[in-house]
Amino acid sequence: MIVAEGLSRPALRRKLRQARRKLSPTQQRRAALDLYRQLAQHPILRRARHIALYLPNDGEIDPRPLLQEAQRRGKATYLPVVNAWPRTRMVFQRIMPNERLKPNRFGIAEPAFRPARQRRIWTLDLVLMPLVGFDESGGRLGMGGGFYDRSLAYRGRRKNGHKPTLLGLAHECQKVDCLPLASWDVRLQATVTDDGWYAN
Numbered sequence: 001m002i003v004a005e006g007l008s009r010p011a012l013r014r015k016l017r018q019a020r021r022k023l024s025p026t027q028q029r030r031a032a033l034d035l036y037r038q039l040a041q042h043p044i045l046r047r048a049r050h051i052a053l054y055l056p057n058d059g060e061i062d063p064r065p066l067l068q069e070a071q072r073r074g075k076a077t078y079l080p081v082v083n084a085w086p087r088t089r090m091v092f093q094r095i096m097p098n099e100r101l102k103p104n105r106f107g108i109a110e111p112a113f114r115p116a117r118q119r120r121i122w123t124l125d126l127v128l129m130p131l132v133g134f135d136e137s138g139g140r141l142g143m144g145g146g147f148y149d150r151s152l153a154y155r156g157r158r159k160n161g162h163k164p165t166l167l168g169l170a171h172e173c174q175k176v177d178c179l180p181l182a183s184w185d186v187r188l189q190a191t192v193t194d195d196g197w198y199a200n
């Protein structure tokens with residue numbers, strides 16, 4: 001486990017991103033399958049009809065096996081798409097099996113912007129969130145763009161009981177003893193790793 005004390009947010013981010021980038025392709029493949037096993041049969045996933053995921057970047061744990069399974073079960077699946085303007089916003093857009101993607105300005109694959117396929121985040125059932133670091137009380141450290149935090153700002157400081165369910169996805173090596181929380185940070189219901197669940 002990474003100890004956060006004494007590290008600034010940028011230093012902590014650097015250290016955690018390095019740790020996940022060091023995982024070999026074999027370790028990444030195994031982690032993706034272990035994550036799949038943690039989640040595929042879980043009621044949270046079985047009950048959700050509109051599910052947002054992401055495509056892996058920078059050593060993030062790979063949720064594509066879950067994406068394919070969700071599509072196989074006939075669920076509507078969504079990816080984050082960063083806006084050209086304003087540059088601080090992102091939307092969630094439905095993704096069809098085998099849809100053509102192209103890299104956004106961060107180099108992350110995205111579908112072409114199509115408003116008719118977009119859905120407001122509060123109408124989704126489940127958002128599986130990428131993260132750089134997490135702690136055992138629902139704390140999340142992201143890439144630093146504030147994209148997820150801004151999208152979820154409507155939740156205010158309420159903890160649970162509102163749509164969508166927020167689950168972080170991570171490698172075990174992204175666990176931090178305790179993350180400093182900013183006022184805008186949104187708490188996760190749980191983080192799921194290749195090794196298990198950390199429920200808040």
Ligand SMILES: Nc1nc2c(c(=O)[nH]1)N(C=O)[C@@H](CNc1ccc(C(=O)N[C@@H](CCC(=O)O)C(=O)O)cc1)CN2
Pocket residue numbers: 054055056057060080081082090105106107108130131142143144145146147148
């Ligand atoms: N897979 C995935 N998709 C996602 C996110 C994510 O964290 N993971 N995001 C969650 O917010 C949004 C993108 N957020 C990002 C925020 C900052 C950087 C970033 O700083 N990247 C490089 C610089 C890249 C460049 O500008 O060329 C860096 O780290 O130096 C990347 C993505 C939307 N899509």
Ligand SMILES: Nc1ncnc2c1ncn2[C@@H]1O[C@H](COP(=O)(O)OP(=O)(O)OP(=O)(O)O)[C@@H](O)[C@H]1O
Pocket residue numbers: 140141142143144145146147148149150153182184185
């Ligand atoms: N609700 C919000 N309203 C306005 N600005 C916000 C909000 N949430 C975050 N921000 C801005 O975004 C910046 C990045 O925030 P932070 O470092 O918490 O992002 P992150 O959680 O790491 O990234 P992400 O959510 O994209 O994965 C902050 O400096 C903050 O100014």
